[in-house]
Structures are given as C-alpha cells and as structure tokens.
Amino acid sequence: xxxxxxxxxxxxxxxxxxxxxxxxxxxxxxxxxxxxxxxxxxxxxxxxxxxxxxxxxxxxxxxxxxxxxxxxxxxxxxxxxxxxxxxxxxxxxxxxxxxxxxxxxxxxxxxxxxxxxxxxxxxxxxxxxxxxxxxxxxxxxxx
Numbered sequence: 001x002x003x004x005x006x007x008x009x010x011x012x013x014x015x016x017x018x019x020x021x022x023x024x025x026x027x028x029x030x031x032x033x034x035x036x037x038x039x040x041x042x043x044x045x046x047x048x049x050x051x052x053x054x055x056x057x058x059x060x061x062x063x064x065x066x067x068x069x070x071x072x073x074x075x076x077x078x079x080x081x082x083x084x085x086x087x088x089x090x091x092x093x094x095x096x097x098x099x100x101x102x103x104x105x106x107x108x109x110x111x112x113x114x115x116x117x118x119x120x121x122x123x124x125x126x127x128x129x130x131x132x133x134x135x136x137x138x139x140x141x142x143x
Contacts, residue, residue, distance in 0.1 A: 040126045043101045047123055048130065050098035050108065051141055054078070054121060057094035058143065064091055068116035069143075075122075078108040100124070106137065119143050 012020075062069055070087040078084060078097060085097035100106045106124040113119075124137040133139045 037127075041129055044125050044127050044130055046101050047108075047125060048133075050100070051121055051123055053094065053098055054088075054108070054110075055141065055143065057088045057097070058119060060093040061088055061091050064093070069112050069119045071116045072110055072112045072119075075109050075111045078110055084110045102126075 058069055070084050072084065076082050076084055078099060080097050080099050088094050088097055098108075100108055100123070109122040111120045111122075119142065121141045122137070123139050123141075125133055125135055125139060128135040
C-alpha cells in the first residue's frame with residue numbers, strides 16, 4: 001500500500017509580507033510627523049514661557065532701579081551674555097536669561113525707547129497655534 005504524502009506548506013506569501021511592511025511604513029511616517037508637530041508646539045510654548053520670564057525680570061529690574069528699563073540704543077539680540085542679560089543678572093532680577101530653544105534659527109531681541117521707559121521684546125514662533133500671535137518673527141511684546 002502506497003500512501004500519497006501531500007505537502008502543505010504554511011506561511012505567508014511575498015505579497016502579504018509586502019503589504020504588511022507597507023502598512024507599517026505608513027504608520028511609522030504618521031507617528032514621526034505627529035512627533036515633529038508636538039516638538040514644534042513644545043518649542044513655541046517654551047518661547048512664550050521665556051518671554052514671560054524676561055518680562056518678569058524686567059519688572060523686577062525697573063522696580064529695584066531708577067524706574068527705567070536697561071537702555072538699548074539699538075535692537076539687542078538676547079544671548080545670555082549681552083548687556084541686557086548682564087544687567088538683569090547683576091540686579092538679581094533673574095538667575096540666567098533664557099535664549100531661544102532653536103537659537104541657530106531664531107532669537108529673542110530687546111529694545112527700548114530713547115528714555116528707557118518702554119521696552120520691546122520680539123520673538124519668533126514656528127506654528128500659528130498660539131492665540132494672538134503669528135507664525136514667524138513678527139511677534140512683539142511691549143511694556
């Protein structure tokens with residue numbers, strides 16, 4: 001008696017494997033894009049927090065000094081070692097002046113009017129998701 005042995009190979013076909021790999025690739029691309037958007041929004045949130053910290057330090061400075069903000073004849077880029085940063089740190093208004101989280105592309109700037117009674121802080125945002133502010137470098141806070 002001869003038995004017929006049939007071979008049943010179980011597994012996935014090449015097409016099924018390619019479809020699964022394509023689906024995983026699409027999902028990975030979506031996740032990476034979502035993470036990039038979250039990082040961008042996070043940097044914008046930090047920028048607003050930094051500007052708020054600088055504003056508070058300027059308020060402390062003007063209260064402790066002669067009632068005037070540190071004079072800036074021209075627009076000063078805030079680097080942490082500029083004249084404004086030195087004045088705020090030496091007056092104990094702030095321990096360290098923050099700089100933009102993406103300082104290779106963006107920066108915070110500071111200027112005053114001629115008498116030092118009013119200041120202008122400018123900053124950039126990467127998204128338009130922040131209410132009352134624009135995407136780009138046209139954002140200014142004054143006092």
